[in-house]
Amino acid sequence: MAFENKLIQQRIEKAKILKDAGYNPYANDNARSTTIKKYLYVNSDIEEKENKRDEKRHYCVSGRIKFFRMMGKASFIKIEDESGMLQIYVARDNLAEGFYNDFFKKHFEVGDIVEVGGFPFITGQGELSLHATEVKMLTKAISPLPEKFHGVTDKEIRYRKRYLDLIMNNDARKTFTIRSRVISLTRHFFENKGFLEVETPMMHPIPGGANAKPFVTHHNALGIDRYLRIAPELYLKRLIVGGFEAVFEINRNFRNEGMDATHNPEFTSIEFYWAYKNYKDLIEITKEYFRYLFEHLSLPTILPYGDLEINFDKFSEIPLLESLVTIGEVPPEIIKDKKSIVEYLSARNFPVKAEMTLGQLQGELFDAFVEKKLINPTFITEYPVEISPLARRSDKNLDVTERFELFIAGREISNAFSELNDPVDQYERFKAQVENKDAGDDEAHEMDEDFIEALSYGMAPCAGQGIGMDRLVMLLTNEHSIRDVLLFPAMKPIINEEKVSDEDALI
RNA sequence: GUCUUGUUAGCUCAGCUGGUAGAGCACGUCACUUUUAAUGAUGUGGCCGAUGGUUCGAAUCCAUCACAGGACACCA
Numbered sequence: 001m002a003f004e005n006k007l008i009q010q011r012i013e014k015a016k017i018l019k020d021a022g023y024n025p026y027a028n029d030n031a032r033s034t035t036i037k038k039y040l041y042v043n044s045d046i047e048e049k050e051n052k053r054d055e056k057r058h059y060c061v062s063g064r065i066k067f068f069r070m071m072g073k074a075s076f077i078k079i080e081d082e083s084g085m086l087q088i089y090v091a092r093d094n095l096a097e098g099f100y101n102d103f104f105k106k107h108f109e110v111g112d113i114v115e116v117g118g119f120p121f122i123t124g125q126g127e128l129s130l131h132a133t134e135v136k137m138l139t140k141a142i143s144p145l146p147e148k149f150h151g152v153t154d155k156e157i158r159y160r161k162r163y164l165d166l167i168m169n170n171d172a173r174k175t176f177t178i179r180s181r182v183i184s185l186t187r188h189f190f191e192n193k194g195f196l197e198v199e200t201p202m203m204h205p206i207p208g209g210a211n212a213k214p215f216v217t218h219h220n221a222l223g224i225d226r227y228l229r230i231a232p233e234l235y236l237k238r239l240i241v242g243g244f245e246a247v248f249e250i251n252r253n254f255r256n257e258g259m260d261a262t263h264n265p266e267f268t269s270i271e272f273y274w275a276y277k278n279y280k281d282l283i284e285i286t287k288e289y290f291r292y293l294f295e296h297l298s299l300p301t302i303l304p305y306g307d308l309e310i311n312f313d314k315f316s317e318i319p320l321l322e323s324l325v326t327i328g329e330v331p332p333e334i335i336k337d338k339k340s341i342v343e344y345l346s347a348r349n350f351p352v353k354a355e356m357t358l359g360q361l362q363g364e365l366f367d368a369f370v371e372k373k374l375i376n377p378t379f380i381t382e383y384p385v386e387i388s389p390l391a392r393r394s395d396k397n398l399d400v401t402e403r404f405e406l407f408i409a410g411r412e413i414s415n416a417f418s419e420l421n422d423p424v425d426q427y428e429r430f431k432a433q434v435e436n437k438d439a440g441d442d443e444a445h446e447m448d449e450d451f452i453e454a455l456s457y458g459m460a461p462c463a464g465q466g467i468g469m470d471r472l473v474m475l476l477t478n479e480h481s482i483r484d485v486l487l488f489p490a491m492k493p494i495i496n497e498e499k500v501s502d503e504d505a506l507i
Numbered sequence: 508g509u510c511u512u513g514u515u516a517g518c519u520c521a522g523c524u525g526g527u528a529g530a531g532c533a534c535g536u537c538a539c540u541u542u543u544a545a546u547g548a549u550g551u552g553g554c555c556g557a558u559g560g561u562u563c564g565a566a567u568c569c570a571u572c573a574c575a576g577g578a579c580a581c582c583a
Contacts, residue, residue: 006552007517007534067544074540091540110533124541147518147532149544154518156575168518212582231583257582258508267583412583443582468583481576492574 007144014107015140023103025140030115033060037083040128043120053121053131061086061130062115062138064167067148070105076129079114087129088116094133104135110148111141159489172484179473179485181297183250186270186469189292193285195246195272200235202228202252208451209233211443213256215265228254233390233464234451236273237419241459248272250469261481262411262471265490273464278418279402282463283379286406286414287315290377297476305409305478311376317404319382320366328369341365359384359399374407383417389429389445391417402463408475416465423455 003012015025034042039059046052063079063086074091092100108114117134146152151168158165158172165172187197205224207214209231216225232249239247250270259265274281290312294301301313324330334340341361345352350368352361362384374380382400385393391401403417420426430452433445473485483489 005517010534067542069542069545070539071542071545072539074542076542076545078543087543089541093540123543125543127541127543129541144517144533147544149532150519152518154514154575156514157518159575164518210583253583255582261577263582269583415583466583471583494574 003142005143008142011109011140011142011144014109015142018103018107018137018140021103023137025137027115027136027138030062030136030138031060031117032062032115035083036061036063036079036081036086039086039120039130040084043128046120046122046128051121053119055119055131057119058117058133059120059130060115060117060134062113064113064141065108065110066145068108068110073100075105077108079116087123087127088118088132088135089121089123089129090116090132090135094118094131095135099135108135108137111143111145112137113139113141155483156491159483160491160494162487175473175477175479175485176487178297178477182293182473182476183268183469185293185296186289187250189289190246190248190270190272193246195248195274196244198236198239198244198247198249199251200229200232200239200249202254204229206446206448206450208445208448209235210253210255211445213443215254215256230255231269231466232271233466234448236271236464237459237462238451238454240273240275240419240462241454241457245275245460246272259490261483262474264470264482264486267482268469269466270469271464271466273419273462275460275462277463278461279381279404279416279463282416282465283317283404286379286416286465290315293476299476303476303478305475306480308375308409310409310475315377315379317379317381320362320380320384320400321382323370323378323380324362324365327373328365330365330369335362335365357384357386359386363387371407371412372410375409377406377408377413379404379406388417389433390420392420411471412468413471413475414465414467416463418461418463419459421455421459421461423452426455427452 003009018025039061043054043057046054061079061081063081065077066080066085067076067078069076073093074089077088077090078085079088080086090100090104095104115136115138116130116132118130118132121129121131123129146164146168152158152164158169166176191197203217203219203226204214205226207227207230209229210233212230214227214230216227218224219226231253232251236247236249248270249272250268252266252268254266256265257263293299294312301311303310303312318326321335324335325332330344334344336358338356338358338361341358341364342352342354345361345364345368348368350364352364356364366380370380381404382394382397383391383403383405385399385401388401388403391403394400394402401417403415405412405416406414420429430445430447434447436444437446470482470485474480474482477485479485
């Protein structure tokens with residue numbers, strides 16, 4: 001990176017002039033005495049003071065210059081720190097002799113980070129401002145900021161240079177603040193419930209806990225490959241075996257799959273496991289969790305999401321088969337007959353493989369006709385056994401599992417079930433998965449004998465749940481791309497053609 | 508993966524059926540001591556994403572590639 005751009009050259013020159021005059025353009029000592037938000041709050045009484053000012057008060061604030069309005073012998077600038085924006089009045093005669101004309105006017109500009117000392121007053125237009133008596137450069141910005149009114153709108157720039165997005169777009173800052181709050185509230189919610197936060201390996205000898213393609217990396221010292229985890233599930237269950245009765249982990253999972261508006265190669269989820277509980281208890285704690293989030297985020301329970309309106313007061317619960325009929329409008333007489341389902345799906349342009357099991361076909365019906373219609377939060381329960389390899393069978397109906405998925409705005413937000421704790425059954429299910437893998441399904445689960453051995457010591461009956469945090473944040477912030485809730489979403493590298501040819505030349 | 512729309516100054520965008528590259532903001536110079544996207548005057552700034560092709564002539568037409576956005580299919 002060469003600073004060859006003319007605008008950058010100009011600004012480097014300005015920094016140099018300041019430096020030569022004894023004003024360090026990257027000053028290390030600063031005297032900030034308050035944030036902008038506090039300044040505005042503390043001085044909200046200036047309205048009542050004589051001349052709407054109080055020269056006895058003195059504050060020192062700092063921030064980035066966002067607006068610069070120069071009017072001859074005086075200027076208005078607006079500076080912004082994390083807490084807010086403040087207008088500063090800078091007049092020649094209030095600064096040290098010559099500083100305004102020789103330095104401030106010429107070498108301070110939008111983008112620079114400055115420190116300003118002075119007293120509070122209210123302008124003729126009625127804005128609480130700061131009357132500067134000292135101005136100091138803290139950091140000279142040598143790249144110009146994007147346009148002050150439109151900011152950056154180019155999605156590519158916003159994702160690749162998130163810092164610019166954060167400088168220019170208040171909404172972006174707000175979204176990531178909410179994201180941080182959601183993670184923090186989630187942690188507190190489960191801690192308050194007596195859950196223990198744990199950290200399990202991110203590098204797995206056998207990728208497990210989900211059906212997905214893993215990233216592979218290599219451990220040099222051991223001379224073996226490791227897999228970035230696709231889910232923490234099997235390690236968290238080992239902890240239930242070990243006697244912890246309520247554990248959770250909030251962290252990243254990695255899946256070597258496609259990217260789109262709802263998928264990033266690394267994403268954040270919470271998984272929690274709860275001994276002596278079942279999936280019914282999970283439904284209750286999920287509702288409670290949402291109430292907790294909404295209360296602490298001060299969100300209204302009816303939230304807009306794009307063109308939709310989601311009522312977070314209305315959680316409903318419906319078994320999968322019933323939803324096919326009442327929501328999907330699938331004729332009730334066909335939903336337990338493989339042949340009829342295949343015909344029904346094919347006739348509506350949903351091709352299915354002939355060898356699918358009844359449970360798989362019911363799942364296809366659900367995906368085709370029900371999922372997108374689930375706008376208000378809906379727990380779909382009683383999933384077919386065939387599509388729930390890690391879930392415990394229902395005692396009342398052996399064809400279905402004690403499982404639910406939570407759908408909001410037509411998207412899956414959470415997956416949960418009473419856990420399978422019969423080691424022999426689990427062994428058989430892994431074996432079936434291995435057969436699928438040998439048959440070419442590269443997302444099928446691998447045999448994990450170490451996990452089977454753990455189960456063989458006895459895992460207390462328990463229920464476990466995963467919630468996709470990125471998608472949850474999308475719902476709460478009305479964002480429609482996962483990239484808008486990830487600070488640094490995965491992007492393809494930009495190939496620098498000059499560099500490529502340089503490297504070629506070396507070879 | 509498929510389809511589709513983009514890529515022009517630091518940023519936001521014009522540029523019609525091919526004929527020497529435009530605006531606003533920013534920046535430079537000048538004026539202005541209460542402005543609110545300050546204002547007025549004036550000036551600098553571009554290999555029009557890359558590579559080929561068609562043409563006397565390409566930002567514009569065609570092809571390929573790269574990156575991005577959107578939609579659809581699969582996975583959280």
